[in-house]
Amino acid sequence: MSWLDSTVHRAVVEAVLVGALGGVVGVFVIARRLPFFTMALTHATFPGIVVAAMLGVNLYLGGGLFGLLVVAAVLAFGRARGQDFTTATGIALSGGFALGVVLVSSQDGFTKDLAAYTVGDVLAVGTGDLVATGVVVVAVSLLLALLGKELLLTAFDPVGAAALGLPTLLLDFALLAAVEVTVVATVPALGTILAVALIVGPAATARLITDRLAPLFPIAAAIGVACALAGVWVSTLWNVATGASIALFVGLVFGVVFLGTAVRGRVRRATAANPA
Amino acid sequence: MIFFEPFQFPFMARALIELVILGVLAGTVGVLVLLRRLAFVSDTLTHTVFPGVVIGHLMGGDGGIFWGALAAGVATAALLTLLTHRRRVSEDAALAMLLTTLFAVGVVLVSRQTGFTSDLTAFLFGRVLTVTEAQLAQTAVVTVLVVALLAALRRPLLLRAFDPEGARAAGVPVGLLDLVLNVAVALVVVAAVKAVGTVLVIALLIVPAAAARTLSDRLVVIVPLACLVGAAAGWLGLVVSYQASVEYGVRLASGATVVLALVVMYGLAHAAGFARRRLGLSRARRTAMEVAA
Amino acid sequence: MIERAPTLVLDRASVAYGDVPVLEELNGVVHEGEAVALIGPNGAGKSTFIKALLGLVPVVRGRIEVLGRSPAQARRDVAYVPQADTLDPDFPVSVEQVAMMGRYRRIGWLRRPSAADRAEVAEALERVGLAHRARDRFGTLSGGQRQRVLLARAIAAKPRMLLLDEPFNGVDAVSQHALLEAIASMKEQGASVVVSTHDLAIAHLACDEVCLLNRHQFGFGPTEDVLTPERLRATYGGHALELRGDRVIVTQT
Numbered sequence: 001m002s003w004l005d006s007t008v009h010r011a012v013v014e015a016v017l018v019g020a021l022g023g024v025v026g027v028f029v030i031a032r033r034l035p036f037f038t039m040a041l042t043h044a045t046f047p048g049i050v051v052a053a054m055l056g057v058n059l060y061l062g063g064g065l066f067g068l069l070v071v072a073a074v075l076a077f078g079r080a081r082g083q084d085f086t087t088a089t090g091i092a093l094s095g096g097f098a099l100g101v102v103l104v105s106s107q108d109g110f111t112k113d114l115a116a117y118t119v120g121d122v123l124a125v126g127t128g129d130l131v132a133t134g135v136v137v138v139a140v141s142l143l144l145a146l147l148g149k150e151l152l153l154t155a156f157d158p159v160g161a162a163a164l165g166l167p168t169l170l171l172d173f174a175l176l177a178a179v180e181v182t183v184v185a186t187v188p189a190l191g192t193i194l195a196v197a198l199i200v201g202p203a204a205t206a207r208l209i210t211d212r213l214a215p216l217f218p219i220a221a222a223i224g225v226a227c228a229l230a231g232v233w234v235s236t237l238w239n240v241a242t243g244a245s246i247a248l249f250v251g252l253v254f255g256v257v258f259l260g261t262a263v264r265g266r267v268r269r270a271t272a273a274n275p276a
Numbered sequence: 277m278i279f280f281e282p283f284q285f286p287f288m289a290r291a292l293i294e295l296v297i298l299g300v301l302a303g304t305v306g307v308l309v310l311l312r313r314l315a316f317v318s319d320t321l322t323h324t325v326f327p328g329v330v331i332g333h334l335m336g337g338d339g340g341i342f343w344g345a346l347a348a349g350v351a352t353a354a355l356l357t358l359l360t361h362r363r364r365v366s367e368d369a370a371l372a373m374l375l376t377t378l379f380a381v382g383v384v385l386v387s388r389q390t391g392f393t394s395d396l397t398a399f400l401f402g403r404v405l406t407v408t409e410a411q412l413a414q415t416a417v418v419t420v421l422v423v424a425l426l427a428a429l430r431r432p433l434l435l436r437a438f439d440p441e442g443a444r445a446a447g448v449p450v451g452l453l454d455l456v457l458n459v460a461v462a463l464v465v466v467a468a469v470k471a472v473g474t475v476l477v478i479a480l481l482i483v484p485a486a487a488a489r490t491l492s493d494r495l496v497v498i499v500p501l502a503c504l505v506g507a508a509a510g511w512l513g514l515v516v517s518y519q520a521s522v523e524y525g526v527r528l529a530s531g532a533t534v535v536l537a538l539v540v541m542y543g544l545a546h547a548a549g550f551a552r553r554r555l556g557l558s559r560a561r562r563t564a565m566e567v568a569a
Numbered sequence: 570m571i572e573r574a575p576t577l578v579l580d581r582a583s584v585a586y587g588d589v590p591v592l593e594e595l596n597g598v599v600h601e602g603e604a605v606a607l608i609g610p611n612g613a614g615k616s617t618f619i620k621a622l623l624g625l626v627p628v629v630r631g632r633i634e635v636l637g638r639s640p641a642q643a644r645r646d647v648a649y650v651p652q653a654d655t656l657d658p659d660f661p662v663s664v665e666q667v668a669m670m671g672r673y674r675r676i677g678w679l680r681r682p683s684a685a686d687r688a689e690v691a692e693a694l695e696r697v698g699l700a701h702r703a704r705d706r707f708g709t710l711s712g713g714q715r716q717r718v719l720l721a722r723a724i725a726a727k728p729r730m731l732l733l734d735e736p737f738n739g740v741d742a743v744s745q746h747a748l749l750e751a752i753a754s755m756k757e758q759g760a761s762v763v764v765s766t767h768d769l770a771i772a773h774l775a776c777d778e779v780c781l782l783n784r785h786q787f788g789f790g791p792t793e794d795v796l797t798p799e800r801l802r803a804t805y806g807g808h809a810l811e812l813r814g815d816r817v818i819v820t821q822t
Binding site for chain 2 (some may be wrong): 087193241
């Protein structure tokens, strides 16, 4: 008997891992304004996972490979005349998801699989999933720790980075790939749509609390972990969908902090206006 | 003729009519979505309508869905307009938060019900083959209203899309126009969601306009072309999914097949636009050389 | 007078994006400690010229030599200052972090800034008069102050050539003065400066030489010789000039 034999224990570990991962990667997603792109990735990895399930190969591998194809497609279409990155992203999003739906609909157990994929089920994660998520956490943290300053410069000032001789295309790809593997690791727990909540939400909340880069990472990770744990707890208590509970907590924390900083800003402005 | 034969069945004919009407509606609104780069806003609206659908269903059964969706759609359109005008958080982060949080509310409510997964899938890609005549009438009314509204406001809407500062300087109420457009997108979602689901709605809003834009620079061409692409993809998708299930015994979700047809048409338009520009370029170069000679 | 070494050599150079030539037949020489102003209307290819000096746009004919090497090989000793308003003001970086980016090339991959790097950054911020704002977020500064931070970033890189893309656009008087001071002190230390601008007064004030550009080169040489009404009229297309005594006003850019 190991501690990990319990579904709830496994769910707790997975929640902590994806919470921390989503928070840390989210800081870059927010800074680079990639939330919509992340949304597209979560939808477009869907067909990859379906194909992998049909062929009996590793789901993470299938989803990951297909996601990379989507990255390339968005970059290619985004360069067309009269189109912009947002439109290309929207097309990749709906096209990818529709392909997945068409593939799933030709199989049996259609609606159940689709629902599981869309809203996720953290209570169903196995030890293998935990290992996969753990590997992703280590790899992404290592990437951000080692190439943090180069990624930062490329994100902030791409031409300046190229002028320094940095391989900007490669660095861009590294960042998008990090977002992609995070998505692939998060989707089994939260589902496509709500995975975005855990990647964007904690970082956006942290961004309201501080303007400084260094504290963003620990704050975002802490918010991610706390929301993930609270979500798992509530969902086992009241038997509601886990991914949605986590996303609700993320939204709640964001809303509270948003209102809190708005009030604080208004008070500060009022005192500045009337110093007496 | 395999292209017309499926529509002898009344349910297929109704599905086709619904998709053609929606193609016109979404094509018109979609061009403005494209010009204003509102793809993410539209995607957000498709998801935030979900809790309205669930609550409407809980309160008034099937008949309550339309009104629940309408209430949620208009409310979130207003909320979005406010949120994007106060630049406290970067806009896309705010959209992502609104989208996921409200969608999560819907999922939590649904997950308390029995028949959870089947309700969810119905919402995600609708049931175009079970469209009723009452729904067709609803869609048609919404389409007439929205297209008339946008046609009446086309000049200020275009000015605002092209030059927001200039519009403001000319005394155009920019905030109100943004609200109008967001509500128009919400109405498309409301009209379409029960029949075709969120994924198809977002595709119908974005893809036809983008395809039309690669083929033309002129707005008077782009709008009808977008409507045509949307309607044609609806027809093609229905034919393909029907033939696949009747001839080959392969079940393909019809809504999703329509989206794939849209993406294929976008790819073709992209290729055609590219070829046209290449041709135009070499012609221009030849003329230049003749002039030089 | 001491013979100064050439830092930039243009020899019948043409640059192009893909098969579309942007600038053709560029000729000229810049020496150590000299500043050259790039002057021409919008779309004349000034930004492309600067990118060519960075090796980001290919030279399709002729030769561009920066510090005796090809542009791409010379990047180590060249610093680039972009227009401040092309950067995202919401990005969560502090003034100090932006200036530190100038040191990245010297710090190298996988390593962290040392105390010496921090000292260089502090000194560079001091030189543009913004040391007291080091810990503030970049986006909270005014446009002119942001431009000064970007110049500090370039100074921190200790370059032998400094490239500035329209640094004076929409900049307040205090910042313009600070920018001009900093550019002058870079020149004194022997760096060459290439600066694109619309402002003919600044070219007179800060630069020894002028390069007139509009797809082709309409003149390259000492400021007094090149900034003549005739040449400016040729560059800007004739009708776009008003002349009052020795003052030249470009009415349409």
